[in-house]
Amino acid sequence: MVDEVILLDYWPGMFGVRTRIALEEKNIKFDYREQDLCNKSALLLEMNPVHKKIPVLIHNGKPVCESLIQVEYIDETWPMEYPLLPSDPYQRAHARFWGDFIDKMLPGLGKLMWGAKGVEQELGKKEFIEMLKTVEFELGDKTYFGGETFGYVDIALIGFYGWFDAFEKYGNFSIEAECPTIIAWAKRCVKRDSVAKSLPDSEKVIELIPELKKKKRVE
Amino acid sequence: MAEKEGKIKLLGCWASPFSRRVEMALKLKGIPYEYLEEALPNKSPLLLELNPIHKKVPVLVHNDKILPESHLILEYIDQTWSNNPILPQDPYEKAMARFWAKFIDEQILTVGFRSLVKAEKGREVAIEEAREKFAFLEKEVTGKDFFGGKTIGFVDMVAGSIIPFCLARLWEGMIIDVIPEDEFPELNRWIKNLKDIDCVRECIPHREKQIEHMMKVSERYKLA
Numbered sequence: 001m002v003d004e005v006i007l008l009d010y011w012p013g014m015f016g017v018r019t020r021i022a023l024e025e026k027n028i029k030f031d032y033r034e035q036d037l038c039n040k041s042a043l044l045l046e047m048n049p050v051h052k053k054i055p056v057l058i059h060n061g062k063p064v065c066e067s068l069i070q071v072e073y074i075d076e077t078w079p080m081e082y083p084l085l086p087s088d089p090y091q092r093a094h095a096r097f098w099g100d101f102i103d104k105m106l107p108g109l110g111k112l113m114w115g116a117k118g119v120e121q122e123l124g125k126k127e128f129i130e131m132l133k134t135v136e137f138e139l140g141d142k143t144y145f146g147g148e149t150f151g152y153v154d155i156a157l158i159g160f161y162g163w164f165d166a167f168e169k170y171g172n173f174s175i176e177a178e179c180p181t182i183i184a185w186a187k188r189c190v191k192r193d194s195v196a197k198s199l200p201d202s203e204k205v206i207e208l209i210p211e212l213k214k215k216k217r218v219e
Numbered sequence: 220m221a222e223k224e225g226k227i228k229l230l231g232c233w234a235s236p237f238s239r240r241v242e243m244a245l246k247l248k249g250i251p252y253e254y255l256e257e258a259l260p261n262k263s264p265l266l267l268e269l270n271p272i273h274k275k276v277p278v279l280v281h282n283d284k285i286l287p288e289s290h291l292i293l294e295y296i297d298q299t300w301s302n303n304p305i306l307p308q309d310p311y312e313k314a315m316a317r318f319w320a321k322f323i324d325e326q327i328l329t330v331g332f333r334s335l336v337k338a339e340k341g342r343e344v345a346i347e348e349a350r351e352k353f354a355f356l357e358k359e360v361t362g363k364d365f366f367g368g369k370t371i372g373f374v375d376m377v378a379g380s381i382i383p384f385c386l387a388r389l390w391e392g393m394i395i396d397v398i399p400e401d402e403f404p405e406l407n408r409w410i411k412n413l414k415d416i417d418c419v420r421e422c423i424p425h426r427e428k429q430i431e432h433m434m435k436v437s438e439r440y441k442l443a
Contacts, residue, residue, distance in 0.1 A: 050322060050355050064314045066321060076310035089298035090284045093291040100288060101272065134272065 005030040015067035016055030017159035024194035026081040099156040113171035165202035225282035227252040236380035238277035246418035389433035
């Protein structure tokens with residue numbers, strides 16, 4: 001049976017990037033369908049009725065939601081290709097811990113960089129940098145988070161790199177000055193085809209921000 | 220194959236659904252462990268040393284391996300001790316189990332506790348919003364003995380540690396019925412099924428003690 005793999009996503013989405021990278025790493029052909037988040041498609045609402053959010057991975061008609069769950073699903077469904085998670089249970093738990101940490105901290109703090117002003121933004125910036133330094137400490141002097149091979153934690157974090165320029169511009173700070181090891185790591189990741197193909201264009205993300213700020217004021 | 224031998228220590232709290240669910244898994248698999256009670260909200264030097272990032276229970280220590288975060292601990296236990304499996308083998312079923320576990324710990328905990336306690340738009344609105352989320356779980360458990368099917372699994376332990384013996388006792392203290400039997404017959408049936416399972420029954424905190432605890436926690440949360 002030929003696998004049918006569809007990905008419902010939104011081009012600047014930090015989370016869908018992870019799924020795209022995982023699929024590319026495994027050389028899995030997929031049908032990418034751009035979603036209009038202001039006018040959600042019937043397919044999106046049918047496949048993710050609980051959250052009504054992207055990304056949604058649809059494999060042979062069955063939906064998998066939540067980006068890190070999708071990455072694990074991809075790894076477990078196509079185990080013969082490039083493994084994204086370690087096979088040892090403890091090493092797996094360790095990787096998942098960092099994926100979870102990134103998920104808990106980065107999106108909310110990142111949003112404050114462009115979505116907040118004054119004291120709220122300054123406090124957000126401080127927490128964002130602290131959080132990134134914690135992740136940077138975990139990376140240490142390794143090539144990737146898992147050691148020599150690109151994997152799950154790298155995928156969990158690299159999706160946000162497309163937004164770093166926007167965070168810096170609106171937050172008025174330099175991520176490289178604060179976390180040089182993270183930026184060096186990101187530049188290594190971007191050399192991989194899977195990442196280069198999947199990351200959104202930083203300039204286009206910056207152009208998107210005024211529209212996002214307007215929507216935020218309306219909400 | 221990961222080593223199963225060696226000592227297991229679990230740092231937990233009697234009232235924490237997150238540490239209770241780990242105990243359910245250890246008991247289900249017949250794994251002996253040493254339990255260390257944390258007198259929360261005070262955090263011991265041991266907890267701060269073992270979980271410096273989140274500073275929370277539960278933390279499992281297996282030989283020299285330290286594992287925080289209950290979902291991670293449950294999966295580690297399941298992968299290391301393969302008897303009485305709690306996660307399905309099939310990748311899709313596994314992804315669905317992980318999805319529901321995340322939904323429960325994020326959305327259900329928010330609507331069942333946080334939003335209800337703060338009730339910014341009024342208590343009735345908060346209860347209605349909670350019921351909308353619980354409706355997804357009602358649908359998911361319809362026609363099944365447990366979320367895991369014929370036997371309890373990962374989602375049962377996640378939901379089972381939070382809904383019947385934690386949130387339900389908060390609701391009792393607040394004198395509200397968020398999931399009445401006539402509107403949520405399947406969830407209520409599942410709760411009754413759960414109480415027959417030894418490893419769950421052994422992990423149910425004392426009712427009055429927990430109602431008192433949940434009322435204190437909700438007061439602290441309201442003021443925060």
